[in-house]
Amino acid sequence: MYGPRDVRFEERPEPVIAEPTDAIIRLTATCICGSDLWPYRGANPITEPTPMGHEYCGVVEDVGRGVTSIKKGQFVIGSFFASDNTCPHCRFGYQTSCQHRALVGGAQAPLLRVPLADGTLVATPEMPSADLFPSLLALSDVMGTGWFAADAANVKLGATVAVVGDGAVGLLGVLSARQMGAERIIVMSRHTTRQQLAREFGATDIVTERGDDGVARIKELTKGVGADSVLECVGTPEAMAQAIGITRPGGSVGYVGVPHGVELDAADLFFRHVRLFGGPAPVRRYLPDLIDRVLSGRMNPGKVFDLTLPLREVAEGYRAMDERRAIKTLLRPEGD
Numbered sequence: 001m002y003g004p005r006d007v008r009f010e011e012r013p014e015p016v017i018a019e020p021t022d023a024i025i026r027l028t029a030t031c032i033c034g035s036d037l038w039p040y041r042g043a044n045p046i047t048e049p050t051p052m053g054h055e056y057c058g059v060v061e062d063v064g065r066g067v068t069s070i071k072k073g074q075f076v077i078g079s080f081f082a083s084d085n086t087c088p089h090c091r092f093g094y095q096t097s098c099q100h101r102a103l104v105g106g107a108q109a110p111l112l113r114v115p116l117a118d119g120t121l122v123a124t125p126e127m128p129s130a131d132l133f134p135s136l137l138a139l140s141d142v143m144g145t146g147w148f149a150a151d152a153a154n155v156k157l158g159a160t161v162a163v164v165g166d167g168a169v170g171l172l173g174v175l176s177a178r179q180m181g182a183e184r185i186i187v188m189s190r191h192t193t194r195q196q197l198a199r200e201f202g203a204t205d206i207v208t209e210r211g212d213d214g215v216a217r218i219k220e221l222t223k224g225v226g227a228d229s230v231l232e233c234v235g236t237p238e239a240m241a242q243a244i245g246i247t248r249p250g251g252s253v254g255y256v257g258v259p260h261g262v263e264l265d266a267a268d269l270f271f272r273h274v275r276l277f278g279g280p281a282p283v284r285r286y287l288p289d290l291i292d293r294v295l296s297g298r299m300n301p302g303k304v305f306d307l308t309l310p311l312r313e314v315a316e317g318y319r320a321m322d323e324r325r326a327i328k329t330l331l332r333p334e335g336d
């Protein structure tokens with residue numbers, strides 16, 4: 001990415017093992033994240049041309065001499081933050097706060113260097129069939145983030161859940177809430193194709209109103225009570241206000257939209273009895289369970305990819321997501 005709305009496909013040097021704990025992965029699939037749209041739209045400044053992408057799955061091509069559990073030839077999935085998976089924060093389940101965490105960048109490419117390979121990557125028992133690649137790729141960030149939103153919002157069996165945001169994370173938040181046994185899942189969306197996918201993933205109600213009208217509509221749907229668990233999957237002040245406004249006293253907001261300009265009013269939260277928890281999803285903690293759910297056919301998060309392009313057409317992938325023509329773009333590095 002060279003700057004706002006300027007993404008170029010270019011030849012770059014192949015990544016090499018830089019630390020003994022590194023692995024090099026040949027990616028079977030990669031994708032564009034909703035968070036890549038923040039710099040694309042100029043919300044985060046780009047000071048120099050930056051390799052993009054942090055979602056990945058693929059086959060281990062090489063490992064450093066310090067790597068013991070990950071082997072050449074394995075099919076692996078990892079998180080957007082590398083983690084050692086041994087420090088106190090990792091052992092507590094917060095690998096995205098690892099004391100040695102390192103950002104994994106440049107995944108919109110055929111080859112990727114992953115630091116701390118043993119702690120970061122999870123291998124599947126065998127080479128999965130190609131039809132599972134989109135769902136396994138989704139686990140690297142978007143599905144893991146939707147899952148964390150639901151987990152952070154304390155979704156329980158029989159719960160009433162509301163989801164703010166109908167992007168890929170919000171839609172997979174719906175799927176996560178369903179997998180966790182929510183009874184009622186209300187999603188706020190104005191887009192027909194996203195509403196359809198939300199229903200496929202388990203949404204029971206769609207709310208098209210926004211702002212105060214949206215809050216009123218959800219109060220009405222919940223007999224004036226509000227939702228037990230609310231997933232905030234956008235990151236704007238409006239979305240956060242919406243999420244807090246529809247949470248019942250004693251309920252929880254799980255927020256995973258990267259906050260941009262969100263400010264909180266502690267007194268308001270105090271008198272509302274609303275619990276707030278969020279952050280960069282500790283995807284690594286969830287990977288073994290989520291991989292098992294995909295391989296056993298219990299869920300198919302790969303459905304969020306409604307556009308597939310060869311990597312060389314990456315710029316069109318960004319445009320399509322920016323203009324909301326696509327929910328999420330999958331990129332095929334081999335260009336088939």
Ligand SMILES: [Zn+2]
Binds near residue numbers: 086089090099101
């Ligand atoms: Zn750690």
